[in-house]
Amino acid sequence: MNPNIPWKTRGNGAISFQIGKGKGKKTKIGEINNKELFCYSEKTDNSLEEKEIINIIENQVGQLARLDDENTNSGFVLLKKSPSFEVYEKTAREIVDLNETEELLKSLNAYFKGYKNQRGLIGATASVAWSPKYDRTFELIAYRENDKWGTKRFVDDTSTKNMDKKFVSTFDNFDYENKHNRLVPSSPCPILFGIRGDNEKDLIDAKSIINSEKVDCWLLFESNQGTDEHLRKKSISSVKPYDSVIVEGIVNSLPHTIKGGHVIFNIKDETGSIDCAAYEPTKQFRNIIRKLVVGDVLEAHGGVREQPHTVNLEKIKIIELKKVKEKVENPVCPDCGKHMKSKGKDQGYKCIICGRKSNKPIVKEINRNLKTGFYEVPVCARRHLSKPLKRM
Numbered sequence: 091m092n093p094n095i096p097w098k099t100r101g102n103g104a105i106s107f108q109i110g111k112g113k114g115k116k117t118k119i120g121e122i123n124n125k126e127l128f129c130y131s132e133k134t135d136n137s138l139e140e141k142e143i144i145n146i147i148e149n150q151v152g153q154l155a156r157l158d159d160e161n162t163n164s165g166f167v168l169l170k171k172s173p174s175f176e177v178y179e180k181t182a183r184e185i186v187d188l189n190e191t192e193e194l195l196k197s198l199n200a201y202f203k204g205y206k207n208q209r210g211l212i213g214a215t216a217s218v219a220w221s222p223k224y225d226r227t228f229e230l231i232a233y234r235e236n237d238k239w240g241t242k243r244f245v246d247d248t249s250t251k252n253m254d255k256k257f258v259s260t261f262d263n264f265d266y267e268n269k270h271n272r273l274v275p276s277s278p279c280p281i282l283f284g285i286r287g288d289n290e291k292d293l294i295d296a297k298s299i300i301n302s303e304k305v306d307c308w309l310l311f312e313s314n315q316g317t318d319e320h321l322r323k324k325s326i327s328s329v330k331p332y333d334s335v336i337v338e339g340i341v342n343s344l345p346h347t348i349k350g351g352h353v354i355f356n357i358k359d360e361t362g363s364i365d366c367a368a369y370e371p372t373k374q375f376r377n378i379i380r381k382l383v384v385g386d387v388l389e390a391h392g393g394v395r396e397q398p399h400t401v402n403l404e405k406i407k408i409i410e411l412k413k414v415k416e417k418v419e420n421p422v423c424p425d426c427g428k429h430m431k432s433k434g435k436d437q438g439y440k441c442i443i444c445g446r447k448s449n450k451p452i453v454k455e456i457n458r459n460l461k462t463g464f465y466e467v468p469v470c471a472r473r474h475l476s477k478p479l480k481r482m
Contacts, residue, residue, distance in 0.1 A: 091181050091213050092320060093333040093473050094393035094402075099161055104213035105311070106220070110134060111387070118294070120309035127309070143168060157205055165210030168201040173219040179218035182320045182475070185332055191215050217427060225317040227261075227481075228292040228310060232282045234316060235306040235388035240278040247271050248299035253299040255283070260287035260296055261316060261478050268373055272302070272469050282306075286315055288481070318477035321391055327361035331396035334475075337364065338409070341386040345379050353379045354400070357390060365400040366390045372403065372467040374384070379403070381460050385412035393473075404476045405466040415453040 091102045113132025120127040147166050155164045173194060180186055191212045195202045204211045233267035234243070247264070250271050262272050263391050264283065272284040280304060289309055297308065320334040327333055339357030347353050351370035356363055368379040382388070387410035392403040420429045423441035424477050428450060430439035438449040466472075 091216060092183060092185070092332065093335060093475060094334060094395070095185065095200075096332075096396075097161075097209065099210070102213070104210075104217035105215070106217040108133065109138065113467050114212045119290075120307065122307040122309070126441045127324055128138075140168065140201065148203070151205070155205065163204070163206045165202065165204035165207045165208055165212075165214050166239055167196075167211060167218060169212045171198055171200055172221075173198065173215060173220060175221060175223055178216045178221075179319070180217035180344065181212060181219075182314070183334055186212050186216075188212060209286070211252060220314060222312065227286055227288055227313050227316045228290040228293055229284050229313050229315060230290075230297055230308060230310050231284045231303045232297060232300075232302070232308040233280050234282045236239070236427070237306060238272075238303065239280050241273055243302040244276050245271060245283050249301035255286065256299065257292045257296045259289040259292045260285055262469050262472055268468055268470045271469040272472075315474045316477050316481055317475065320393075320475045322466055325361040326357070326359045326364050327403075328396055329364060331394055331399065333394045334392070334397065334469045335394060335401065336389055337389050337401065338387070338389045340384050341384050341388065344384060345382055347380075348375075351376070351474075353381060355379065357388070362410060363424075365398065367395075367398075367400045368403050368405055372471045375403075375465065375471070376458070378406075378465045381458060383412055383414055383458075385411065392475075403467070404473060405479070406462055407464050408460065408462045411458055411460055411462060414456045414458060417451045417455050418454050421448040421450055423433045424449075446455055 091098065091104065093102060095102070111134045112132065113134055114130055114132035115129050116128040118126055119129050151164055156162045157164065171311060177194065181315050188209055188211065195215060202211055250264050250273055264271055273285060275281050281348065282305060283300060285293050285296050293310060300347065319334050322334065323336045324333065326337050326339060329337060337359070339359045340360040341355060342363055343356040345355040353368045353376045354365055356365050368376045389407040390401045390403060391405045393402045394401055405432065420432060421427065421439050423430055423444065423446050425446055426441055426443045428441065428443060430441045433440050438447055440447050440453065464479050464482065472478065
């Protein structure tokens with residue numbers, strides 16, 4: 091979902107699945123309780139009554155939802171007809187009102203239940219509305235044994251690197267520069283590790299390479315992670331708080347570093363201007379930002395904060411680099427062949443022999459150590475929805 095919502099859940103995600111009996115071609119998608127789990131190319135009518143389905147779901151939510159956490163506001167929906175894809179798009183990009191979601195669910199004759207402030211209903215509804223219309227990735231999630239939940243995980247870094255190098259269809263596995271194993275979540279949740287990629291069969295093979303504590307069970311998910319589906323192209327004047335945007339503009343101020351190590355600069359287009367920020371967690375990406383100069387043309391990709399009203403950069407695309415020149419030496423008098431002397435700051439030059447004047451010193455173009463194209467934040471700072479350059 092929209093990663094900029096300030097009242098989002100911890101993971102800000104939702105899961106949907108179809109219930110019923112399958113038929114036709116089957117594909118293995120997991121192992122639970124030492125039993126293989128399959129999905130099917132076709133479905134028959136539901137084998138369970140709606141009331142029975144509701145009882146199962148309510149029982150599981152009651153057991154497993156961390157409702158004691160102030161940021162957990164779960165919800166589930168049961169639908170026979172999927173909402174439109176536009177419902178998902180709005181939830182991934184904008185702010186959705188809970189009343190709007192509830193009215194939609196009622197119009198679709200859905201059964202739904204929300205917990206606490208009930209905002210989980212918004213994500214649940216959007217998850218059912220999503221489909222791989224434009225893009226998709228996959229994630230294989232391996233889960234821990236119950237008695238290990240909340241304790242320190244063991245997932246071997248070396249095996250993660252070996253997997254990363256062997257399976258090129260996977261992405262965001264390991265941050266080599268910052269020595270960060272991206273497979274492993276930072277929260278004390280039941281997940282042991284998650285491998286993301288473009289090929290679901292590769293993920294199953296990749297799992298076998300990871301050296302870790304015992305995997306209790308695993309499941310394969312189809313996902314919108316790594317797709318950039320949260321981003322929309324907008325003019326600067328139309329950018330609102332909590333948007334996820336792509337804005338093109340000209341660098342309007344030199345990047346500067348503020349307290350905390352965050353790097354800020356301003357861009358403008360014909361409609362207005364806005365600050366862009368590479369925050370400290372983006373690590374070496376800030377060094378790219380520091381090389382920008384006034385006059386460079388770029389696209390800023392990222393989420394918009396309310397206070398301060400800035401674009402929190404996920405990546406940039408440099409479209410045009412301004413040529414920067416520096417003075418090498420004073421101009422040479424064409425008559426006398428001698429270097430002229432400076433008349434003072436911004437006052438030009440004068441030959442002390444013949445008096446000839448010039449305002450043009452001898453200059454050379456500086457190597458900017460930058461090229462046009464995309465630059466992204468490191469793996470350790472990547473948002474789940476952000477498309478890595480590897481996929482572009």
